[in-house]
Amino acid sequence: MPLSxxxxxxxxxxxxxxxxxxxxxxxxTAYAQNPGTAAGKxxxxxxxxxxxxxxDGISMVVPFGDSHYASLRPQIALPSPLRGGGETTLDLDxxxxxxxxxxxxxxxxxxxxxAMVQAVGSPDNxxxxxxxxxxxxxxxxxNKSVGDGWLNRYMQTDPRPKGTAPFRAIAMxxxxxxxxxxxxxxxxxxxxxxxxxxGNAGRGGNSDIYSAxxxxxxxxxxxxxxxxKDANPTRFQPENGAVYPNQPFSQSLMQIAQIIKADVGLExxxxxxxxxxxxxxxxxxxxxxxxxxxxxxxxxxxxxRDLGDRMRNVVIVTMTEFGRSIKQNGxxxxxxxxxxALFMAGGPxxxxxxxxxWPGLAPDKLFEGRDLALTTDFxxxxxxxxxxxxxxxxxARVFPGYTPRQPLGIL
Amino acid sequence: MRSILFLLLALPIASATSAPRTLTEQEKATHILxxxxxxxxxxxxxxxQSMGIRQYIEQQLRPEQINDNAxxxxxxxxxxxxxxxxxxxxxxxxxxxxxxxxGIRNPKAGDNDAQSNRRxxxxxxxxxxxxxPQLLLQELQSQKIIRGIYSERQLQxxxxxxxxxxxxxxxxxxxxxxxxxxxxxxxxxxxxxGKFKDLxxxxxxxxxxxxxxxxxxxxxxxTAPALNAVTRARLANPGAPLxxxxxxQEANQAKNRKRDGINENYGRELMELHTLGVDGGYxxxxxxxxxxxxxxxxxxxxxxxxxxxxxxxxxxxxxxxxLGTRIKAGGGIEDGExxxxxxxHHSSTARFISTKLVRYFVSDNPPDSLVDKVAATFxxxxxDIREMLRTIFYSxxxxxxxxxxxxxxxxxxYVVSSxxxxxxxxxxxQRMAQVLTKMGQPIYQFVAPTGFPDRADYWLxxxxxxxxxNFAVNLTSNKLPDTRIQLADFxxxxxxxxxxxxxxxxxx
Numbered sequence: 001m002p003l004s005x006x007x008x009x010x011x012x013x014x015x016x017x018x019x020x021x022x023x024x025x026x027x028x029t030a031y032a033q034n035p036g037t038a039a040g041k042x043x044x045x046x047x048x049x050x051x052x053x054x055x056d057g058i059s060m061v062v063p064f065g066d067s068h069y070a071s072l073r074p075q076i077a078l079p080s081p082l083r084g085g086g087e088t089t090l091d092l093d094x095x096x097x098x099x100x101x102x103x104x105x106x107x108x109x110x111x112x113x114x115a116m117v118q119a120v121g122s123p124d125n126x127x128x129x130x131x132x133x134x135x136x137x138x139x140x141x142x143n144k145s146v147g148d149g150w151l152n153r154y155m156q157t158d159p160r161p162k163g164t165a166p167f168r169a170i171a172m173x174x175x176x177x178x179x180x181x182x183x184x185x186x187x188x189x190x191x192x193x194x195x196x197x198x199g200n201a202g203r204g205g206n207s208d209i210y211s212a213x214x215x216x217x218x219x220x221x222x223x224x225x226x227x228x229k230d231a232n233p234t235r236f237q238p239e240n241g242a243v244y245p246n247q248p249f250s251q252s253l254m255q256i257a258q259i260i261k262a263d264v265g266l267e268x269x270x271x272x273x274x275x276x277x278x279x280x281x282x283x284x285x286x287x288x289x290x291x292x293x294x295x296x297x298x299x300x301x302x303x304x305r306d307l308g309d310r311m312r313n314v315v316i317v318t319m320t321e322f323g324r325s326i327k328q329n330g331x332x333x334x335x336x337x338x339x340x341a342l343f344m345a346g347g348p349x350x351x352x353x354x355x356x357x358w359p360g361l362a363p364d365k366l367f368e369g370r371d372l373a374l375t376t377d378f379x380x381x382x383x384x385x386x387x388x389x390x391x392x393x394x395x396a397r398v399f400p401g402y403t404p405r406q407p408l409g410i411l
Numbered sequence: 412m413r414s415i416l417f418l419l420l421a422l423p424i425a426s427a428t429s430a431p432r433t434l435t436e437q438e439k440a441t442h443i444l445x446x447x448x449x450x451x452x453x454x455x456x457x458x459x460q461s462m463g464i465r466q467y468i469e470q471q472l473r474p475e476q477i478n479d480n481a482x483x484x485x486x487x488x489x490x491x492x493x494x495x496x497x498x499x500x501x502x503x504x505x506x507x508x509x510x511x512x513x514g515i516r517n518p519k520a521g522d523n524d525a526q527s528n529r530r531x532x533x534x535x536x537x538x539x540x541x542x543x544p545q546l547l548l549q550e551l552q553s554q555k556i557i558r559g560i561y562s563e564r565q566l567q568x569x570x571x572x573x574x575x576x577x578x579x580x581x582x583x584x585x586x587x588x589x590x591x592x593x594x595x596x597x598x599x600x601x602x603x604x605g606k607f608k609d610l611x612x613x614x615x616x617x618x619x620x621x622x623x624x625x626x627x628x629x630x631x632x633x634t635a636p637a638l639n640a641v642t643r644a645r646l647a648n649p650g651a652p653l654x655x656x657x658x659x660q661e662a663n664q665a666k667n668r669k670r671d672g673i674n675e676n677y678g679r680e681l682m683e684l685h686t687l688g689v690d691g692g693y694x695x696x697x698x699x700x701x702x703x704x705x706x707x708x709x710x711x712x713x714x715x716x717x718x719x720x721x722x723x724x725x726x727x728x729x730x731x732x733x734l735g736t737r738i739k740a741g742g743g744i745e746d747g748e749x750x751x752x753x754x755x756h757h758s759s760t761a762r763f764i765s766t767k768l769v770r771y772f773v774s775d776n777p778p779d780s781l782v783d784k785v786a787a788t789f790x791x792x793x794x795d796i797r798e799m800l801r802t803i804f805y806s807x808x809x810x811x812x813x814x815x816x817x818x819x820x821x822x823x824x825y826v827v828s829s830x831x832x833x834x835x836x837x838x839x840x841q842r843m844a845q846v847l848t849k850m851g852q853p854i855y856q857f858v859a860p861t862g863f864p865d866r867a868d869y870w871l872x873x874x875x876x877x878x879x880x881n882f883a884v885n886l887t888s889n890k891l892p893d894t895r896i897q898l899a900d901f902x903x904x905x906x907x908x909x910x911x912x913x914x915x916x917x918x919x
Contacts, residue, residue, distance in 0.1 A: 052859070053859075126689070127679065127695065127698075128679075128683050128689045129859065129860075129861070130683075130684075130689065130859075130861050131689050174848075174849065174850070174851040174872075174874060174875060175851045175869050175870070175872060175875070176868065176869070176872045181868055187872070187873050187874070188872040188873065188874050188875075189873070189874040190849070190874065194849065194874070194877075194878075195873075195874060195877060196877070197877060197880060197881060197884075209884060209905050209908055209909070210880075212905070212909055213880050213909070213912055216909065216912070216913060216914070217876065217914065220873075221873045221876060221877065224873060225877070274858050274859070275858070277676075279624075279625045279674055279675075279676040280625045280628050280674065329672055329673065329674050329675070330628065330629060330630055330632060330672020330673050330674055331625060331628035331629070331672070331674045333625075333674070335674070335675040335676065336675065336679065368695065
């Protein structure tokens with residue numbers, strides 16, 4: 001097919017040069033380097049998990065010791081562990097407790113490798129899901145002009161770009177999350193098996209059509225396909241008795257573990273889980289939120305167990321765009337709030353502790369009289385991860401307009 | 412080489428290789444077909460050129476005058492899309508409820524008889540002409556694909572997609588399985604080119620939206636003081652178990668509280684996503700006031716015919732102040748209608764809606780000059796959508812080389828325009844919707860009220876590109892189970908595949 005091939009080659013080149021709004025992955029030639037050489041077992045890895053929809057922080061890390069907690073939520077407060085009888089909050093430190101549906105995370109906490117940060121979030125006071133997710137993922141709250149994501153900027157500023165592999169950053173999602181948008185290469189996929197040219201006309205019989213496509217588009221997508229096929233990550237079975245629930249979120253985490261085990265140079269992985277926008281019938285020990293939390297906790301616990309020794313180089317961090325109103329609303333649910341809670345797990349994590357200053361739930365302590373006040377900027381946590389774990393020196397570039405504060409000391 | 416392909420295929424594709432100062436007549440026709448329609452079919456560009464671009468635009472702006480019999484007969488195989496909600500509920504019930512009604516043990520119970528119970532239930536449903544609710548989704552998806560490909564009222568389809576996405580609801584959320592069909596057919600479709608206010612009101616009173624954003628639960632807050640026996644007991648002895656009599660009281664209270672108090676969900680999204688936009692100048696206080704004004708807007712008989720109803724007993728009759736306008740105490744349904752009216756005529760709404768339209772029809776970076784003009788049309792014509800579109804289509808910014816081929820197709824636009832380009836004959840199976848999901852667009856199943864983003868970098872990633880290429884190869888080699896194409900317009904399947912999988916064809 002010299003005819004159309006030359007045509008497409010030409011037009012593809014022009015595409016990258018002259019269109020403004022070209023998706024970043026089409027421009028990655030500039031970044032493409034020796035695939036594979038970056039692979040190394042001791043590379044730090046960050047797994048970022050987004051709870052989309054605003055997860056209720058005080059239902060995840062329950063302040064049962066706060067005297068206002070139970071009365072503000074007559075139907076949906078979690079029972080105190082001191083109450084005894086039936087399923088209750090799992091005591092963490094005598095003041096905070098874990099939602100019982102997150103029970104599979106408790107052993108990691110007890111072993112000192114799981115920490116929580118309470119009253120954390122974005123200093124911007126928006127209660128819009130979209131803006132708040134956008135701000136958390138761009139890493140620039142209140143600033144709508146930042147086009148790329150914080151994880152992408154981390155890769156741009158990384159002092160060790162030599163040997164960048166196409167698998168440096170992977171999102172287990174169909175569409176590229178905002179956190180990874182930007183000029184540094186990142187892959188988005190939902191299933192390793194699907195990341196392949198295929199179809200009935202595919203393999204073998206019709207390979208020259210794919211080489212034509214390969215020339216038409218930039219080669220990196222196809223390089224990535226070949227590398228992934230060679231590395232064959234799906235051959236890795238869960239280890240150490242890990243059992244991943246058969247739900248999309250957990251299956252995403254399982255595939256992240258497979259890609260880590262395949263040593264293809266993964267540094268940053270991203271997964272998300274929606275369904276946290278519990279405006280109605282949130283439930284308490286059981287119910288809607290509880291089901292979601294079980295999916296979330298069991299998935300992370302399986303990942304932690306599966307990776308075993310490899311967790312010494314891995315940090316898992318969770319995030320959500322904001323918390324929920326402290327009082328339950330008229331429908332047994334909660335409306336949009338302010339600060340929430342996050343989790344960090346991994347070998348480098350100084351766990352077994354709930355970090356962050358607790359602002360309290362007394363009426364005069366609430367943000368705008370209704371929501372949990374914020375005492376930790378999410379960037380304080382992310383910056384600590386990037387500095388201490390990912391060892392970047394240019395946090396200021398990753399979080400424009402942010403002045404680093406004293407780290408919480410989680411790592 | 413490109414010009415040869417152009418002539419050969421009569422399907423010009425967008426390219427910036429020689430961006431001219433003005434578009435050629437052929438490019439103009441192509442542009443119109445890529446933006447007002449889901450891309451050209453073989454021969455369409457020449458047809459539009461010969462009838463004249465202005466004529467085509469005016470025709471598309473009056474869909475009711477376009478004969479669409481061909482697509483109507485294709486839709487006959489999808490009975491549910493013409494049914495009202497009561498019929499949908501009766502004929503597509505939740506299987507578990509049917510089992511209960513028919514005295515068959517729940518097959519999901521997982522006991523020894525699960526399989527035979529499942530068979531019993533299947534037989535029962537078949538004998539009684541009942542289908543599963545999942546079929547409603549499949550038929551809804553199929554009608555969207557069929558209309559996208561075959562309807563002559565292409566702009567009507569484009570705008571129905573646009574407004575559904577603007578007023579997004581999530582099919583899988585509970586009762587919305589039965590409400591979404593009528594939502595598209597009665598709330599969105601008839602108003603897609605009409606007045607914005609009518610569209611907004613239709614969505615506000617639709618069971619689908621009332622359910623999706625929880626307004627159906629929102630009620631006047633309990634005026635009784637909060638400090639009841641339960642609260643007192645908890646405060647007196649924090650963390651201790653409640654005495655049994657108080658615990659019983661709590662359980663009872665929980666039941667009563669279930670429908671007691673406002674729910675802000677809809678009030679917020681109504682302003683943020685449907686009208687003013689997030690920077691449109693409203694406060695948290697406004698969100699609460701709007702939610703109060705809309706208390707009592709709920710669903711009558713949600714498990715039968717599910718109609719909008721206003722219930723005075725759920726309504727907060729106190730005074731409200733919304734965006735500076737006082738709504739006096741003692742009102743009823745007119746409180747909410749007043750809110751809709753304020754929002755539908757607000758200058759922030761004009762700007763927000765105009766920006767979104769210009770982003771869709773012109774560029775990911777909407778030129779301010781055009782947004783201003785469209786917003787002015789909105790204010791001048793009481794939000795007449797047809798007039799706003801005219802302002803866009805006849806603008807220099809729209810018919811400009813800077814706009815030509817600049818929009819990246821959504822997955823739906825890609826699939827539908829591909830089938831149109833090769834004159835495909837399709838009877839879409841479930842697999843077609845699955846392919847769209849893999850390309851990042853699960854139609855009717857986007858969970859968040861924002862709808863799918865309208866941005867290039869959302870639609871194209873390595874993973875979705877691979878899906879698109881695989882689709883192009885399968886479609887052109889007649890390997891899709893539900894679609895047959897005529898290769899007459901292409902020298903061979905490979906050329907057709909490369910055409911549909913090219914960077915240019917990902918754009919419109």
